[in-house]
Amino acid sequence: MSLMTRALISVSDKTGVVAFAQGLIQAGIEIVSTGGTKKILDEAAIPTLSIDQVTGFPEMMDGRVKTLHPKIHGGLLGRRDLSSHQAAMKEHDIQAIDYICVNLYPFKETISKVEVTEEEAIENIDIGGPSMLRSAAKNFTAVTVVVDPSDYALVLAEIENEQQTTLATRKRLAAKVFRHTAAYDAVIAEYLTDLVAEVEPEKLTLTYDLKQTLRYGENSHQRASFYQSAVPTPYSIASAHQLHGKELSYNNIKDADAALRIVREYTEPTVVALKHMNPCGIGSGSTISEAYQFAYEADPVSIFGGVLVANRAIDLTTAQEMHKLFLEIIIAPSFEKAAFELLAKKKNVRLLTLAFSDEHQQTPEVVSVLGGLLVQEQDIIAELPSEWQVVTKRQPSEKELEALAFAWKAVKHVKSNAIVIANEKQTLGIGAGQMNRVGSVKIALEQAKDQMDGAVLASDAYFPMNDSVEYAAQHGIKAIIQPGGSIRDQESIDMADKYGVAMVFTKVRHFRH
Structure with a gap:
C-alpha cells in the first residue's frame, strides 16, 4: 500500500478522471469524492466515500457549502512533521488527505456564452475548489495536488514506481496550482470590474494562456512565447x-x-x-x-x-x-x-x-516597459467626415473627399511621424517613423511621384511648421487632411491658400508611437 492513503477528487472537467481514480484505487488509496464526480465514479464501480461521510456534515446551500470544513482543510494543511499538528489531527479525528484532484467551476466558459446572466456568472464562481487547492499546494511537502488532467499519468507513474510522488513533482504541481487559481481569480476580477464599469482599478490583474512556444523572438538569440487572452478575443491573430x-x-x-x-x-x-x-x-x-x-x-x-x-x-x-x-x-x-x-x-x-468584423472591441492595449506596463484605450474613436472642417479658401472636390477619408483611415496605423499619400482606392506613398514630419512627407512623395493624379495627403498629427505643406504642394498635392491644433496652424493654412491646396482639419490626432 502507498504511504499516502487518502485522495479527494472533485472535478468539473471529467476528462480522464475515471482512469485516474482507478489507478489510485489499484495503489491502495482511498477516495473521497463529491457531487457529480462521485456519481461518475460510482457508475464506474469505483468505491468512494462522500464528503459528508468524512465531515459528518451535510452539503447545503445548493452545494455552496460542502468542503469548507476542518476535516477537509485540516487533512490538507496538517503538517506531517510537527507533533502538535499530528496531535490536533488525532484529537479531532482528522485523517490526512495526501492527494487532491480538483478543477474548478467553468467561470470563463460561462461568461463566454452569449447573453449570460449576471446570476449565472456569479454561481459559477468556485469557492471551495480554490480553497482546497491552495491549502494542498501550501502543504506540498506532503500533499500531491493535481489541477490539470494532463498530469494524471505522471502522478500515477510515480506512485507505481516510487509508492508516492517525488517532492520535486509535488513542488512543481503546487506552483501550477497557484498559477491556476491566480488566473481564475484574475478572470473573475476582470468580469466584476467591467460589471461595475471601473475604468482605472487600483490593481491590474491580467491573465493569459500559453498558445504557442515560439522558435525565437525578434532575433534568433531571444526566447519568446505567444499567450492568448484567457477569455479569447474573437477578432484577433490569437483566434x-x-x-x-x-x-x-x-x-x-x-x-x-x-x-x-x-x-x-x-x-x-x-x-x-x-x-x-x-x-x-x-x-x-x-x-x-x-x-x-x-x-x-x-x-x-x-x-x-x-x-x-x-x-x-x-x-x-x-x-x-x-x-x-x-x-x-x-x-x-x-x-x-x-x-x-x-x-x-x-x-x-x-x-x-479569421472571421472578420468591423466592430471595434474596446479592449485595452497593454505595452510593457522596464518595471511596468502602459495601458490605454485603443484608438478607435468614431469619426464623422461631416464634422471635419475645411480651413482653406479652396474646398476639396467630392473625389478628393473620398481620397481624404481613405487616407485618414490608413494614416492612423502608420508609425509616427506618419504621412500617407493616397487616392480613393489605394495608398500611393507612405512615410513612417521619421524624426521630423517633413522627412516623412519627402519619403511618401518620392514613392508616389509617378502616381500623383488625384493624390491627397494625410498627416497623423499637425504640421508644426508650414514646410511640409509647401513641399507637398510643390509636388502635386491638391488636398491635405490633418488634425490641426498647432499654434502655427495659420501659417500652414496660408501656405495651402498660396498654392490653392484644400486643407481639412479633423480635430483628432492619430499618433502611433
Whole structure:
C-alpha cells in the first residue's frame, strides 16, 4: 500500500478522471469524492466515500457549502512533521488527505456564452475548489495536488514506481496550482470590474494562456512565447485558424496583428499589405481581386515577403496573382478550394482564416516597459467626415473627399511621424517613423511621384511648421487632411491658400508611437 492513503477528487472537467481514480484505487488509496464526480465514479464501480461521510456534515446551500470544513482543510494543511499538528489531527479525528484532484467551476466558459446572466456568472464562481487547492499546494511537502488532467499519468507513474510522488513533482504541481487559481481569480476580477464599469482599478490583474512556444523572438538569440487572452478575443491573430505553412514567428504575429487592425477600418473589399509593422500598400475595390491589385501596385517592391490580410474570401483569380510573389502570411475569412490548393503549393506560406468584423472591441492595449506596463484605450474613436472642417479658401472636390477619408483611415496605423499619400482606392506613398514630419512627407512623395493624379495627403498629427505643406504642394498635392491644433496652424493654412491646396482639419490626432 502507498504511504499516502487518502485522495479527494472533485472535478468539473471529467476528462480522464475515471482512469485516474482507478489507478489510485489499484495503489491502495482511498477516495473521497463529491457531487457529480462521485456519481461518475460510482457508475464506474469505483468505491468512494462522500464528503459528508468524512465531515459528518451535510452539503447545503445548493452545494455552496460542502468542503469548507476542518476535516477537509485540516487533512490538507496538517503538517506531517510537527507533533502538535499530528496531535490536533488525532484529537479531532482528522485523517490526512495526501492527494487532491480538483478543477474548478467553468467561470470563463460561462461568461463566454452569449447573453449570460449576471446570476449565472456569479454561481459559477468556485469557492471551495480554490480553497482546497491552495491549502494542498501550501502543504506540498506532503500533499500531491493535481489541477490539470494532463498530469494524471505522471502522478500515477510515480506512485507505481516510487509508492508516492517525488517532492520535486509535488513542488512543481503546487506552483501550477497557484498559477491556476491566480488566473481564475484574475478572470473573475476582470468580469466584476467591467460589471461595475471601473475604468482605472487600483490593481491590474491580467491573465493569459500559453498558445504557442515560439522558435525565437525578434532575433534568433531571444526566447519568446505567444499567450492568448484567457477569455479569447474573437477578432484577433490569437483566434485565427492556421490551415497551412510554417508556425507563426514572433515578428509574424506582430505584423499580422498590425494588419488586422488596419483592415477592419474598411467595409468594402480591401487588402492590406504590411511589412515591419507598417502598411506598404492598402487597396480597396469592387472585388477582392481588384483590391489586391491596388494594394500590390501601391508598392510592388515592399510587398515582397510581406503579410497580406483580406476582408473577403480569396478566390482563384486573386490567388493566382498572390502565388506569383513570396509572401509570409495570407489571412482571409476563407479560401476557395482551388485558391487554397494553389497557394498551398508553397509549403512555407502561412494561410490563416479569421472571421472578420468591423466592430471595434474596446479592449485595452497593454505595452510593457522596464518595471511596468502602459495601458490605454485603443484608438478607435468614431469619426464623422461631416464634422471635419475645411480651413482653406479652396474646398476639396467630392473625389478628393473620398481620397481624404481613405487616407485618414490608413494614416492612423502608420508609425509616427506618419504621412500617407493616397487616392480613393489605394495608398500611393507612405512615410513612417521619421524624426521630423517633413522627412516623412519627402519619403511618401518620392514613392508616389509617378502616381500623383488625384493624390491627397494625410498627416497623423499637425504640421508644426508650414514646410511640409509647401513641399507637398510643390509636388502635386491638391488636398491635405490633418488634425490641426498647432499654434502655427495659420501659417500652414496660408501656405495651402498660396498654392490653392484644400486643407481639412479633423480635430483628432492619430499618433502611433
